[in-house]
Amino acid sequence: MVADQFGLRAIPTVYFLQQGQPIDGFQGPQSEKFIREILTHILQTAEELKIAQATELMATGKTAEALPLLKEAHQLEPKNSDISLTYAEALITLNQLDESQKILNTIAIQDQDSRYQGLLAQIELQKKAADTPEIKQLQETFAQQPENAELAVQLALKLHEVNRNEEALEILLTFLKKDLSAGDGSVKKTMMDILSALGSSDPLTNRYRHQIYSILY
Structure with a gap:
């Protein structure tokens, strides 16, 4: 009998089972607070x-x-x-x-x-x-020519290749804040290409797309 198996001695009797085995329970009338505490302990958030x-x-x-x-x-x-x-x-x-x-x-x-x-x-x-030698060289050259949009694109692409995406996007965004058509549009195109490659699930995508839209509008 189920009653004998679980040792039922009062009504109501409540058992919580996990994979067919009792893990908690109570017998007799209980307060709502008591029941909620048991449920909080058992159920996953x-x-x-x-x-x-x-x-x-x-x-x-x-x-x-x-x-x-x-x-x-x-x-x-x-x-x-x-x-x-x-x-x-x-x-x-x-x-x-x-x-x-x-x-x-x-x-x-x-x-x-x-x-x-x-x-x-x-x-x-x-x-x-x-931090590859090629990136280091580009960074040194870019530090000497911080207004060179073509160099910024080259550096951003190399950073993107090694997943240093935030650094790449920040470099490009700096140019776009000054001129949306920087590098004859290559800066904006490169930035959008990187964001597309990252995909909508990447936190950087929403953050930098929002910043681009704020510049546009």
């Missing part, structure tokens, strides 16, 4: 569900698909260090180093553990790997 889904995707190499879920979870619980670190880790995997650094900058001092330090080190290593 919206951000916990998103993190669980994202973790499964990341485990199978689908980090790009996991990123929107992690972003939503982070927006729901921006002070949750575990969520923030997982979000930052995904951004690093996708080579979105600047965005990852911004997330890590929000981590409270007491939560800056070995995982946090490891992610910082990973960002530093990837940035060094992306």
Whole structure:
């Protein structure tokens, strides 16, 4: 009998099952507050569900698909260090180093553990790997000719190749703020091409498209 199996001694008797096994419950009439406390303990929050889904995707190499879920979870619980670190880790995997650094900058001092330090080190290593001799040379030349739109486009494209997209977009935006037709339109075209390549899910896309539209209108 089910009653004997679960040891029913009162009405109502409520059990919460997970994979066929009881994980919590209560017997007899209970207050609404008591029931809500049990449900809060058992049921996953919206951000916990998103993190669980994202973790499964990341485990199978689908980090790009996991990123929107992690972003939503982070927006729901921006002070949750575990969520923030997982979000930052995904951004690093996708080579979105600047965005990852911004997330890590929000981590409270007491939560800056070995995982946090490891992610910082990973960002530093990837940035060094992306600092190619060709980029260094272009940066030095551009520093001497900061008004050269053609040189700005060349540097932006090289930065984009190594996923240093925020740096690339910032260089181009500086020119567009002064002249929308800079470089005979090549600056604007290059910027729009980079944004298209990043895709609508990348945080940089919305931010820089908004800035371009604010210049246009």
